[in-house]
Every structure is written in structure tokens, then in C-alpha cells.
Amino acid sequence: MHYSGLKVITEGLFGNKGWKPVWRNPAPKAQYDAVIIGGGGHGLSTAYYLARNHGLTNVAVLEKGYLGGGNVGRNTTIVRANYFLPGNQEFYSHSLKLWEGLEADLNYNVMHSQRGLINLFHSDAQRDAFARRGNAMISQGDDAELLDREGVRRYLPYLDFEQARFPIHGGLLHRRGGTARHDAVAWGYARAADRRGVDLIQNCEVTGIDIENGKVTGVQTTRGAIRAAKVGMIVAGRSGQVAAMAGMRLPVESHVLQAFVTEGLKPVIDHVVSFGMGHFYISQSDKGGLVFGGDLDFYASYAQRGNLPMVEHVMEAGMTLMPMIGKARVLRSWGGIMDMTPDGSPIIDRTHVEGLYLDCGWNYGGFKAVPASGWCMAHLMATDQSHDFARRFRLDRFATGDLLDEEGTGSQHNLH
Numbered sequence: 001m002h003y004s005g006l007k008v009i010t011e012g013l014f015g016n017k018g019w020k021p022v023w024r025n026p027a028p029k030a031q032y033d034a035v036i037i038g039g040g041g042h043g044l045s046t047a048y049y050l051a052r053n054h055g056l057t058n059v060a061v062l063e064k065g066y067l068g069g070g071n072v073g074r075n076t077t078i079v080r081a082n083y084f085l086p087g088n089q090e091f092y093s094h095s096l097k098l099w100e101g102l103e104a105d106l107n108y109n110v111m112h113s114q115r116g117l118i119n120l121f122h123s124d125a126q127r128d129a130f131a132r133r134g135n136a137m138i139s140q141g142d143d144a145e146l147l148d149r150e151g152v153r154r155y156l157p158y159l160d161f162e163q164a165r166f167p168i169h170g171g172l173l174h175r176r177g178g179t180a181r182h183d184a185v186a187w188g189y190a191r192a193a194d195r196r197g198v199d200l201i202q203n204c205e206v207t208g209i210d211i212e213n214g215k216v217t218g219v220q221t222t223r224g225a226i227r228a229a230k231v232g233m234i235v236a237g238r239s240g241q242v243a244a245m246a247g248m249r250l251p252v253e254s255h256v257l258q259a260f261v262t263e264g265l266k267p268v269i270d271h272v273v274s275f276g277m278g279h280f281y282i283s284q285s286d287k288g289g290l291v292f293g294g295d296l297d298f299y300a301s302y303a304q305r306g307n308l309p310m311v312e313h314v315m316e317a318g319m320t321l322m323p324m325i326g327k328a329r330v331l332r333s334w335g336g337i338m339d340m341t342p343d344g345s346p347i348i349d350r351t352h353v354e355g356l357y358l359d360c361g362w363n364y365g366g367f368k369a370v371p372a373s374g375w376c377m378a379h380l381m382a383t384d385q386s387h388d389f390a391r392r393f394r395l396d397r398f399a400t401g402d403l404l405d406e407e408g409t410g411s412q413h414n415l416h
């Protein structure tokens with residue numbers, strides 16, 4: 001079904017009875033050209049670009065739960081291209097360009113909203129670091145503006161400018177940054193991949209990876225064996241477990257990250273705002289809820305829910321920065337499992353097994369990467385060559401030392 005304004009009006013007039021399921025619900029076939037393990041944002045976008053860019057449509061996405069039930073539907077929806085290091089810069093820049101054309105490309109409203117992102121700084125040293133980052137963004141062809149304190153006040157008058165402990169010195173404004181509706185991104189890619197012939201198989205957990213003479217031959221699943229000469233492991237927080245099925249031990253730890261949503265309020269926060277002296281970032285959804293988050297829970301876990309100490313920490317950071325939110329009531333919170341690498345950058349690479357590919361290590365920033373990750377992973381799976389934009393995302397960098405340490409915080413998973 002193709003969506004159009006006319007279709008919406010006609011359906012509205014005739015009782016909305018003509019809508020059809022957005023994707024098929026096929027039974028798994030015995031064999032595919034390529035199989036993707038994981039129906040999150042990255043798995044679905046890979047499937048879509050395999051079909052769209054490379055004409056590979058005999059493809060299945062195998063999802064152990066339901067499409068969009070993982071991190072792709074659990075994040076705080078921030079989309080930006082403000083990375084500093086070559087390797088990350090061009091990748092996220094490409095991703096943002098894909099976001100800008102995504103709704104037209106998928107014929108699906110993912111509610112991409114370029115409302116602007118402001119990263120606050122609170123010291124001279126932090127200002128210098130953000131100035132450098134802004135220059136790097138501009139030289140990459142993206143946008144950045146350094147705001148002084150009064151500049152920030154013009155955009156965000158509700159912040160606490162008087163508090164002495166973390167004085168606001170200014171901010172880096174990235175106008176093309178913003179948000180998107182997370183579930184819609186999963187649904188949009190799923191629908192678009194399905195329309196090109198990709199089979200989306202839900203409730204199908206991969207339990208084993210078949211390898212013969214160093215080559216992948218297929219997977220074992222809870223719905224039977226499926227043969228395929230190419231298999232992509234794209235399972236975010238479960239990457240360590242799935243890669244272990246192929247005898248691999250990944251440099252990835254799984255940690256919980258929580259998100260919070262308040263009751264719906266009238267429009268009050270127009271931008272995405274991030275605090276520079278603690279991990280706190282916030283935006284307001286189109287329904288009016290304040291959507292915010294903070295740091296990891298600081299211990300490795302596969303539980304998709306968090307704990308109270310981090311709830312308290314995040315609320316404290318919010319109150320420090322914008323005391324007005326103290327009156328809002330938090331309605332919901334949840335957790336997602338983050339695939340943390342030691343240098344905070346992802347992996348899109350081949351493995352030691354022929355035909356077996358890996359896309360993981362998205363840390364807590366993989367939502368904005370969904371388009372470019374799918375683009376580059378599809379290129380890798382179709383051609384066996386790394387895409388230029390993902391050439392630094394090598395698995396062996398943790399052995400060679402050629403790290404991509406964006407945060408400059410060293411090899412501690414919990415700091416990325």
C-alpha cells in the first residue's frame with residue numbers, strides 16, 4: 001500500500017476500513033541468499049538497502065521477538081551529526097543526509113524533526129573542546145554555531161542561569177540535529193523492505209550458526225534450520241551471545257541504559273538540550289511528554305529495565321539544569337541493552353568465517369546511525385568490501401590499537 005494525502009482523506013471519509021497490514025507475515029523458507037539476525041533498526045535498514053541498493057531481495061530478517069521491540073523502540077530518539085574524529089565524522093554526516101530524505105524514500109512518516117540540538121558547556125576548557133568539535137563539524141560540511149551565555153539564554157530561557165556550581169558558559173548549536181519517532185523508523189524500514197520482497201520473520205530466535213570448512217552455511221532457529229551463504233549478525237545488546245555461536249569473543253559489554261517520559265505538557269522545550277556537567281539530555285515529544293535520559297546503570301546486564309540509583313541521578317541532573325521540570329510527573333521509564341565497545345565506536349566488518357558479517361557496538365548512540373549503518377552493512381554483505389564511510393569500524397582495531405576513541409576516555413565500556 002502506498003501512502004498519500006488522498007488515501008488518508010479517503011480512508012477518513014469511509015471509516016478507515018481499507019488499510020491493510022503494513023507488512024506480510026511469511027513462514028520462513030528453507031533457504032535465502034542472505035539472512036539477517038536481528039529485527040532492530042540496523043537489521044531492518046540493512047535488509048532494506050540490500051534490496052534497494054544491491055537488488056538482493058531473497059533475504060530474511062530473523063527477529064526473536066517483535067520488530068522494534070529492542071533498542072530501536074526504546075531510545076530517546078536524538079539524531080545528530082556532531083562527531084569529532086575522522087572515521088566517525090563522515091559516517092554520521094552521511095547518516096544525517098539519509099535521515100533528511102528518509103520519509104520520501106520510505107514513503108513513511110518517521111516524524112524526523114530538525115529542531116536543533118544544543119550541547120551546553122560550563123567551563124573555558126569545555127568551550128574550547130566544543131569550539132574544536134564545531135570546527136570539525138563545519139569542515140565535514142555539517143553545521144555548528146558556538147553560542148555564548150546570552151546566545152543560549154535567547155534559545156533556552158528556562159535554564160537555571162544563576163546556579164553557581166555548574167554555570168552555563170554557552171553552547172554548541174547544531175541546527176540540523178533533532179529527533180525522530182523511534183518506532184516509526186523500525187516500521188518504516190520494515191514496510192519498505194517487505195515491499196521489496198524481504199521476508200520479515202518475527203518470533204524466530206537464532207540459536208546456532210552453521211559453519212562448514214570456515215564458511216557460513218546457515219542458521220538454526222526456533223522455527224527450524226535456514227540455509228544461507230551470507231549471514232549478518234545485527235543484534236545490538238545481544239551481540240556477544242550471538243557471536244559466541246560462531247566461536248567469537250567480542251570486545252563488547254552489554255549495559256543497561258534507561259529512558260524517562262513525563263506526562264504531556266504544553267510546548268516548552270523546543271530543542272534537544274544536553275547538559276555538559278553530567279549525563280542528561282532532553283527533548284519534548286510531539287505528544288508533549290518530556291523525553292530524557294542519562295548515563296548507563298554502570299553494571300553489565302541483559303535486563304531491559306533499570307535501577308533506582310540512576311533514576312535519582314538523572315532526576316538530579318535535570319533539576320540542576322532546569323528546575324522547572326520538578327513539577328512534571330514521570331509517567332514511564334524503561335531500559336535497553338547497549339552494546340558497548342571499549343573505544344565507544346561501532347564495528348561493521350567481516351569475521352573470521354567467510355560469509356559471516358558483524359554490525360554492532362552502537363553504544364548509546366546507534367539510533368541516529370540506523371540509516372548509514374544499514375547502508376554500509378548492506379554494501380559489505382553484498383560486495384564483501386567495507387564501504388568507505390565505515391572503513392575505520394574494523395573489528396581488529398582492538399588488537400592493532402588503531403582505536404576510534406571519540407570520547408577520549410580510554411578503554412572503559414561504561415564511559416562511552
Ligand SMILES: Cc1cc2nc3c(=O)[nH]c(=O)nc-3n(C[C@H](O)[C@H](O)[C@H](O)COP(=O)(O)OP(=O)(O)OC[C@H]3O[C@@H](n4cnc5c(N)ncnc54)[C@H](O)[C@@H]3O)c2cc1C
Pocket residue numbers: 037038039040041042043062063064065066068069070071072073074075076077078079204205206207234235236237238242257258259293334335336337338362363364365366367368369
Ligand atoms: C534508553 C536509550 C536511549 C537511547 N538514546 C539514543 C539517542 O537518543 N540517540 C541515538 O542515536 N541512540 C540512542 N540509543 C541507542 C540506540 O537505540 C541503539 O544503539 C540502537 O537502537 C541499536 O541498534 P538496533 O536498533 O539494531 O537494536 P535493537 O532494536 O535492540 O535490535 C536488535 C534486535 O536483535 C534481536 N535479537 C537478539 N538476539 C537475537 C537472536 N538470537 N535471534 C534473533 N533476533 C535476536 C533483538 O530482539 C532485537 O530486536 C539509546 C538506547 C537506549 C536503550
